[in-house]
Amino acid sequence: MKPPHILLIVGGGIAAYKACELIRLIRKAGMSVRCVLTDGGAQFITPMTLAALSENEVFTTLWDLKNETEMGHIQLSREADLIVVCPATADLLAKMAAGISDSLATTVLLATDTPVLAVPAMNVRMWQHAATQRNVARLRSDGVTVVDPDDGAMACGEYGPGRLPEPVAIMERIEAALGRRPIGKAGPLAGKRILITAGPTHEPIDPVRYIANRSSGRQGFAIAEAAAAMGADVQLISGPVHLPTPPGMTRIDVETAREMAAAVDATLPADIAILVAAVADWRTADAAEQKIKKTGGALPVLQLAENPDILAGLARDARRPALLVGFAAETENVIEHAQAKLARKGCDWIVANDVSGDVMGGSENAVHIVTADGVESWSNLPKDQVARKLMEKIADVIR
Ligand code: CTP
Numbered sequence: 001m002k003p004p005h006i007l008l009i010v011g012g013g014i015a016a017y018k019a020c021e022l023i024r025l026i027r028k029a030g031m032s033v034r035c036v037l038t039d040g041g042a043q044f045i046t047p048m049t050l051a052a053l054s055e056n057e058v059f060t061t062l063w064d065l066k067n068e069t070e071m072g073h074i075q076l077s078r079e080a081d082l083i084v085v086c087p088a089t090a091d092l093l094a095k096m097a098a099g100i101s102d103s104l105a106t107t108v109l110l111a112t113d114t115p116v117l118a119v120p121a122m123n124v125r126m127w128q129h130a131a132t133q134r135n136v137a138r139l140r141s142d143g144v145t146v147v148d149p150d151d152g153a154m155a156c157g158e159y160g161p162g163r164l165p166e167p168v169a170i171m172e173r174i175e176a177a178l179g180r181r182p183i184g185k186a187g188p189l190a191g192k193r194i195l196i197t198a199g200p201t202h203e204p205i206d207p208v209r210y211i212a213n214r215s216s217g218r219q220g221f222a223i224a225e226a227a228a229a230m231g232a233d234v235q236l237i238s239g240p241v242h243l244p245t246p247p248g249m250t251r252i253d254v255e256t257a258r259e260m261a262a263a264v265d266a267t268l269p270a271d272i273a274i275l276v277a278a279v280a281d282w283r284t285a286d287a288a289e290q291k292i293k294k295t296g297g298a299l300p301v302l303q304l305a306e307n308p309d310i311l312a313g314l315a316r317d318a319r320r321p322a323l324l325v326g327f328a329a330e331t332e333n334v335i336e337h338a339q340a341k342l343a344r345k346g347c348d349w350i351v352a353n354d355v356s357g358d359v360m361g362g363s364e365n366a367v368h369i370v371t372a373d374g375v376e377s378w379s380n381l382p383k384d385q386v387a388r389k390l391m392e393k394i395a396d397v398i399r
Contacts, residue, residue, distance in 0.1 A: 004178050006033040007080035007114075009105045010050065012040015014155045015087040015121035015164035020045065022086060022167045023053040029171065035059070036076065038105045040089065062104040073104060077112035082177050085109070087121035087164050088146075090132050096144065097135035115244075116144045117177050119170050124160030137363040140384070141218070143244045147173055148385070176229055179247045187231025188395040194232045195270040195321065196224045197277035197310065199239030201257045205302065206288035213278050217241030219327075219365060220276035222387035224249055227274075230391055235270065237263045239277055257283060257307035264310055272394060273321040275311045275347075278329060283307050315346030323398055325390075328352040328370075338370040348372075351390065369393070 006026050010019045019035075026033045035050040035058045047058040059076060077083060085092060085105075092105065096118070101107040109116065118139065126132055127149060136146050147170070150163040164170075198220020202210040217238060224236040225246035234249035237260060245251045252267070254260045257279045264273075282304040292300055311326045324347040328338045331354070338352035350370040366380040369390075378389065 004031045004081040004180070005079055006031055006174065007036065007076060007083045007108070008033050009036045009038070009083065009085045009108065010041040010045070011038050011085060011087050011089040011092045011105070012043055013087040013089050013121050014044060016041050016044035018164050018167055019086055020049060020053055022170055023050065025167050025171045026174065027054070029175070032056070034076070034080070036105050036108060038092070038103060040091070059104055062107055073107050074111055077108045077114050080114050082174065083109065083112060083114050083116045084119065084174060085116065086119040086170060088118040090122045090126045090129075093118065093120060093132060093135045093139065097138040115177055117147065117173060118144055119147045119164060119173070120149050121164035122162050123156050124154060124158050124162040127162040128160070137382070140363065145173070145177055176247045187229065188399070189227060189230040189232035189391070192232045192271045192398065193235065193269070194227050195235045195237065195264065195267050195273040196220055196227065197237045197260060197264065197275045197279075198224065199241040200278050201239045201260055201280045202255050203257065203280045203283035204287040205284050206290065206292045208291050211280055211282070211284070213280065215239070215278035217243050218363070219383045219386065221246060222384045223274055223276060223390060226384070226387040226391040230395060235267045237267065257310070261308045261310050261313065264314065268317070268319045270321045272323045272325070272398060273314055274325040275314070276327050279310060280307055309345070311347055312345045323348055323394065325349045325351060325394070329355040331356040335368055335370060335375055338368065342370055342372070
């Protein structure tokens, strides 16, 4: 098998020097790497440095005719298995989010369908600025993996999130993005089989219409990604969503609640189950085999039937996972309803969130972890941070 090839786009920030160490690690892992250096990047390191370390020609400009005939910008991205933007400056992230292509780097990024891993580094205020956070959220929903920057002292003398993660940590993300991270081999959840449901279910009315809900699947997918990154063997059962499969897991796509119940049953046993899916409570009692036509007379009446409660069923199952976590989407009295749901469904934890705002389909979530021991409330966090915090809490109790 051909070793993976990385296209590394080096942006203009003081952290650009760390790209040199990253190139060394990429090559040490047996991969090849080719670099694109932005004008800003070239203020911090030289093409010569990158060429020497990568042992490959370095590309800097879109307007290089020789390269457009021999190695065009399309070819640059096409030959790569993964594009890594490191450091990804606020400017690069903004241009990526807006689809601007005014340089070789941004043109490559717009012209590609290769997976992209962006590793931001910038001043803490630039990182926390609403515009940058909006751009990051947009990029994540476009399928770009944006790594969270580290917290700490910065070159500009300030303190906070914005530092480029250490090259070793970036390397781990590269391996994960390439699906090379051995599943169940490393991390605090190594050897644990985790079943996760995510997304909505669609319940057909007739061949062209269905009953659905606003779930985007993002929270469930973020949890699956965090679990896999911690070494778990993840089985992700997803309703209809528009999301790429995070690296290193098995994904089973379903449409209806009954299909989801069957997939859960077929996936058991599991050590842990986290049911994030917004399962439709009802389906039509009889989905029409042909498209229902307007008759001009009486309006059609939809007769509903109750769907199986997957969570409650799992709680009663002889193969019940050691830790069973349900989610609760509530629009009022969030904690009281979640406590009642915990008792009614027989699970161990309920992760409750208030969906009266734009949580469903949004990028942030404020959740309460409701257990028999009490309630732990987390402040509003991006969904990937909720995911990581939840998986860390699970890793603590399951050990
Ligand atoms: N759930 C499930 N199967 C269903 C309905 C819900 O497995 N048929 C799971 C969800 O995945 C979630 C939890 O149960 O983990 C709670 O979902 P929610 O929709 O909030 O609960 P409901 O039982 O539908 O309660 P209600 O609609 O009365 O709030």
